[in-house]
Structure formats: C-alpha cells, structure tokens
Amino acid sequence: MKKAGLIVKSNQVIEAGYELSTSEQRLILSAIEQIPKGIPVSSNEIYQINAKDFVRLFGVHEKTAYRDLKEAAAKLYDRSITIKTKETTTKIRWLQMLQVKNPYFHDTLRGEDWNSVLLVFSEAVTPLLSDLKSEFTKYLASDLKGLSSAYAIRIYELIKQYENIGKREIAISDLRFMLCLQDKYPLFGNLQQRIIDPAIREINKNTPMQVTYELRKTGRKFTHIELRFKPKKENKAISTVSNRDPNTVDLIAKMTDKQRFSFAKKLSDMPEMSKYSHGTESYEQFAIRIAEMLLDPEKRKELAPYLVKVGFSEKP
Structure with missing residues (x-):
C-alpha cells in the first residue's frame, strides 16, 4: 500500500556522503515518496515529479515551485552519493536517467510550459530505497515543510534515524563527510556558526522535533557532537x-x-x-x-x- 507523503530510506543513505541543494533534495524525496513501500520495484521504474508535488509535500509557494523544480533538474543527473563501510568506500550515481520537456533550456520559461521531470534511480541506489525490511529510517515529507536549508534536512534525517533512542553522538569528522564539508569551514567555530546552529534553529522552529546538542573534546579539540531530541509536546497532545x-x-x-x-x-x-x-x-x-x-x-x-x-x- 502506498503511503502518501512517507519517505523511507536505507540507513546507508541517511549516513552517506552527498551534496544536494534544497531543491535537489526535494526532487529526490518527491520520487522516493512514490516508491511502493514494502515491495521490490524495478531499477527501471520511471517517476514523474511536477511543481505541484513540491507544493503538496514541502509547502513550497506555487510562484516559486516551477523555478525550484527547474533548478533541481539542472544538475541532479551529475550528482553522486558516497557510501562508506569499514572495508570499502563506494561512489554511485543517484540517477541513471533524467528527462525534462522542452523548452527547458530557454532562459525565460513560462510556468505553463514547464510540465514535469521524469527520473529513474540508478541500479545501485534502487535497493537502498525499495523493499526495505530492516535498517531503514522513515518520516513524513510534511515534517520538512519550512526547512529551507539543505543541511537542516540532512541533520533532521540523522535525528529521525535515532528518534526512539532520543540521542546520538556523531564524530565531527563523520558529520563533515555526510554533509560534504571536509575542506569547508576548517575552524570548528565557523562550522558551528554557519552550519550546525542555523540547521538546529530551523529544525526546532519548523519540524515536529525539538533538538539540543553538546560538544565533546578529545584533548583540546572538539571531536564529537551529541544531539539530544524529542517530539514537541504539542504533537503528543494532538x-x-x-x-x-x-x-x-x-x-x-x-x-x-x-x-x-x-x-x-x-x-x-x-x-x-x-x-x-x-x-x-x-x-x-x-x-x-x-x-x-x-x-x-x-x-x-x-x-x-x-x-x-x-x-x-x-x-x-
């Protein structure tokens, strides 16, 4: 049975390293939402996403949904995902096909000319999104309404993965890998100010979860972040x-x-x-x-x- 608005990902994907803009993540998630839950699907399955999906799932304003969809489709085909295990590091493409209807490449595009995006996940990614029996994370796409930061979306997924436990500790080096920030903001204070704090503020303001965090040092250097989180009280009341x-x-x-x-x-x-x-x-x-x-x-x-x-x- 298809569950409207439900996003399900393998934990390998949740903890993988990849860089996607907010609109690119919304395009990926709009396709994942269409994948039937609990049954295998072909790696050649075609998913059609239009601007109305951005409005329905993520609360994107109708006037900007077409622009965001166009922006998401522009570079998504070239994006990849890196999965690390103790033994190997594997880099795979998100997609094996992305198709848009002309006049996509026109500088000026009227909303009525922009119909939809068709995409096919790569053969390597499909098993990480389909027929998952264990080691997966799920949440509602509506949880992400109001999140404009790509980093906030990623950190929210890391929180949802451990929601039942209520806390998780992540090495700063691992967080850099997941968010593709290895060489950016080399000073931890900048990473905290530019990435971590704004993402946590967005999550606390716009999602069903309330998050705090503490930092742990090894020697004189901050090496780990411990996230603590719980559902907001008003959600329990509902x-x-x-x-x-x-x-x-x-x-x-x-x-x-x-x-x-x-x-x-x-x-x-x-x-x-x-x-x-x-x-x-x-x-x-x-x-x-x-x-x-x-x-x-x-x-x-x-x-x-x-x-x-x-x-x-x-x-x-």
Whole structure:
C-alpha cells in the first residue's frame, strides 16, 4: 500500500556522503515518496515529479515551485552519493536517467510550459530505497515543510534515524563527510556558526522535533557532537485529543487477540503512526509492537483516534 507523503530510506543513505541543494533534495524525496513501500520495484521504474508535488509535500509557494523544480533538474543527473563501510568506500550515481520537456533550456520559461521531470534511480541506489525490511529510517515529507536549508534536512534525517533512542553522538569528522564539508569551514567555530546552529534553529522552529546538542573534546579539540531530541509536546497532545465517548477505551480493551492484531496491522500502514516506529524495524515488526501497545490502557487511549480511522467501531 502506498503511503502518501512517507519517505523511507536505507540507513546507508541517511549516513552517506552527498551534496544536494534544497531543491535537489526535494526532487529526490518527491520520487522516493512514490516508491511502493514494502515491495521490490524495478531499477527501471520511471517517476514523474511536477511543481505541484513540491507544493503538496514541502509547502513550497506555487510562484516559486516551477523555478525550484527547474533548478533541481539542472544538475541532479551529475550528482553522486558516497557510501562508506569499514572495508570499502563506494561512489554511485543517484540517477541513471533524467528527462525534462522542452523548452527547458530557454532562459525565460513560462510556468505553463514547464510540465514535469521524469527520473529513474540508478541500479545501485534502487535497493537502498525499495523493499526495505530492516535498517531503514522513515518520516513524513510534511515534517520538512519550512526547512529551507539543505543541511537542516540532512541533520533532521540523522535525528529521525535515532528518534526512539532520543540521542546520538556523531564524530565531527563523520558529520563533515555526510554533509560534504571536509575542506569547508576548517575552524570548528565557523562550522558551528554557519552550519550546525542555523540547521538546529530551523529544525526546532519548523519540524515536529525539538533538538539540543553538546560538544565533546578529545584533548583540546572538539571531536564529537551529541544531539539530544524529542517530539514537541504539542504533537503528543494532538494524538491524545479525541471527541469520542470515554467508554471507547473500555471497548478497545475488550478486543479479541485476533482483532487486536488485525487493527495493529492497519495502524502500521498509516503515515500518522510513523512517529511511533523504530527506524530499523520492518512493517511486520511494527505491527506486532502496536498490538502490544494496545494492551496498555494509556496507549489504547492515545491510539483511539487512529483506530477509528481504520474502522474500529464504538458499538460493541
């Protein structure tokens, strides 16, 4: 089942080294959002993205969406991604094909002339975006609305990867690699002032997460950053508000095990439930854990509005 607005990436991609502008990231993410979740897809699959996708997914203003899409398509075909393991460093292209409709190369382009971008992910990248059973991170594209910094998007993904833990420590050298900043801002103070602090401010202002960080020294040099994060309180409040009869919780408690697992599977397919998921678990594992959550009275109350959406009835 396709989940509207849901972005799913292998953790290898989350921690890879690559440099994409904000508009290029939006173009990549718009295509990833279209990939069916939980099933394999061909590496020759064509994804069509238009300016309306930028508006729908990321809140881009209609007047600038065409310009941003054109800018994203201009250089994306030449972009690559570097994946490091203990044994190897592998560099691969994001795309094997990108197509735009003429008159793309005109200096002046009317909005009505600009229809869409067609792209095909490279054969090496496709398995890192499709049919992921473990070691993946997922979040809603709407989380990124209001983020204008490419670095803020990347750091937000690194946070979401460890959302269930609530903190993660990253070596400054690794962060430089991921953001392709190896030779930029050689003084840590400049890196902090130009990249880290603005990105954290954007995330805190415009996303569902609240982030703080501390620095750790090795000798006299800052070598590690520890990010601490949690969902904002107002987001938790949304999930617990319901205009349903308070007896609903008691009715949920009377679910049979068969019903509980059936509704848990339906809940696992909801984009709204992504905030409860662990980044490395499969959809099947997530459904099992939701079924366990339904045994807890407080969790049942919290999940009651979502249960109604997937067909749970208040009637005995």
